[in-house]
Amino acid sequence: MNQNIKKIEVSLVASPVRSGFQDATRKVETVGLCIVEVTTDQGLTGIGVTYHEVGGEAIKSLIDGYYAPKLVGRSPFETEVIWEELFHYARGVGRKGLAFCALSAVDIALWDLKGKILGMPLYRLMGGTKRNIPIYASGGWTSYSDEELVEEAVEMVARGYRAIKLKVGVNGGRDIQADVRRCRKVREAIGSDIEFMVDANNAFHAADAVRLANRLREYEISMFEEPVFADDIPGLAKFAASTDIPLGTGEHEYTKYGVRDLLLGHAVDYLQTDITRCGGFTEMLKIAALSQAWNIALAPHAMEYIHMHIAGAMSNTVFLERLFLFEDITGRVFKGAPLPVNGILEIPDKPGLGLELDKEFIMEQNKN
Numbered sequence: 001m002n003q004n005i006k007k008i009e010v011s012l013v014a015s016p017v018r019s020g021f022q023d024a025t026r027k028v029e030t031v032g033l034c035i036v037e038v039t040t041d042q043g044l045t046g047i048g049v050t051y052h053e054v055g056g057e058a059i060k061s062l063i064d065g066y067y068a069p070k071l072v073g074r075s076p077f078e079t080e081v082i083w084e085e086l087f088h089y090a091r092g093v094g095r096k097g098l099a100f101c102a103l104s105a106v107d108i109a110l111w112d113l114k115g116k117i118l119g120m121p122l123y124r125l126m127g128g129t130k131r132n133i134p135i136y137a138s139g140g141w142t143s144y145s146d147e148e149l150v151e152e153a154v155e156m157v158a159r160g161y162r163a164i165k166l167k168v169g170v171n172g173g174r175d176i177q178a179d180v181r182r183c184r185k186v187r188e189a190i191g192s193d194i195e196f197m198v199d200a201n202n203a204f205h206a207a208d209a210v211r212l213a214n215r216l217r218e219y220e221i222s223m224f225e226e227p228v229f230a231d232d233i234p235g236l237a238k239f240a241a242s243t244d245i246p247l248g249t250g251e252h253e254y255t256k257y258g259v260r261d262l263l264l265g266h267a268v269d270y271l272q273t274d275i276t277r278c279g280g281f282t283e284m285l286k287i288a289a290l291s292q293a294w295n296i297a298l299a300p301h302a303m304e305y306i307h308m309h310i311a312g313a314m315s316n317t318v319f320l321e322r323l324f325l326f327e328d329i330t331g332r333v334f335k336g337a338p339l340p341v342n343g344i345l346e347i348p349d350k351p352g353l354g355l356e357l358d359k360e361f362i363m364e365q366n367k368n
């Protein structure tokens with residue numbers, strides 16, 4: 001129990017996205033992970049992770065140069081105190097964005113360490129139980145042809161997923177007819193039993209998002225994600241009030257303060273905050289409490305192998321997302337990362353996060 005932090009190491013890994021995937025507002029060029037390893041004076045190592053499309057080097061240098069020196073000699077059990085200290089240390093330059101990705105990765109590593117020291121999986125440490133977590137498959141880029149989109153949707157169902165999410169916002173959100181046509185084709189191909197959600201990645205102005213949502217109603221869309229710019233809380237509220245398709249948002253939100261504003265603004269039905277961005281487990285526990293106070297569903301964004309622990313602990317977690325785009329890099333970085341079977345993820349019983357790094361792959365990626 002009386003272990004103190006001795007060493008912090010940060011590694012970057014990246015996999016280029018060659019097929020030129022695009023959503024409504026962005027071309028995806030790289031998927032990068034920033035891995036933090038915090039080792040104690042007794043040789044136990046906690047793993048933390050965050051991800052980025054741009055700016056991995058900035059995350060690494062912030063941790064190496066500024067956060068790590070604050071951690072050496074401290075107890076990894078001081079997660080609350082350390083979070084508060086690092087938050088105020090960087091508050092003038094980073095209450096969102098890359099600085100928060102850095103804080104999230106550090107916090108996750110400390111939680112992993114707490115679990116490992118206690119010999120306890122994180123879901124159990126947070127008061128949860130070993131639930132089976134429903135996972136939905138996520139992909140369906142706007143750069144796909146109609147045929148490619150339908151093909152991927154059918155593949156998701158063939159792999160056993162009972163819920164899928166695809167992109168809308170073709171041509172930057174300027175071709176609503178195409179979005180309606182593509183959703184019709186997908187619904188026809190997957191049948192009526194599969195849950196079908198869409199993600200517009202901030203593409204629309206609220207009025208156009210409502211127009212699209214109302215045209216998609218007949219295809220039984222069970223969640224419409226980020227219809228408008230993530231910071232447009234009035235636009236999100238207008239969307240929520242104007243359609244009966246539930247609204248997902250929060251993957252671009254940081255801290256309990258950001259979530260408070262979404263909730264006060266009536267701007268979310270499915271809260272999608274991401275532990276690897278929003279401030280780690282320390283902040284996510286508070287965010288989860290807020291979501292419960294508002295009786296809102298928690299549906300964290302991507303990184304299902306991290307989020308499974310909060311899903312085991314928080315009963316308002318409805319499902320987790322498995323991004324097909326992340327499958328390759330996740331499989332390389334973590335040895336035997338848990339895989340969903342028929343759309344269900346079983347939380348492993350190992351201590352902490354229950355993850356093991358492929359050190360060889362990480363060293364290979366960080367050679368120079």
Ligand SMILES: [Mg+2]
Pocket residue numbers: 199201225226251
């Ligand atoms: Mg999304």
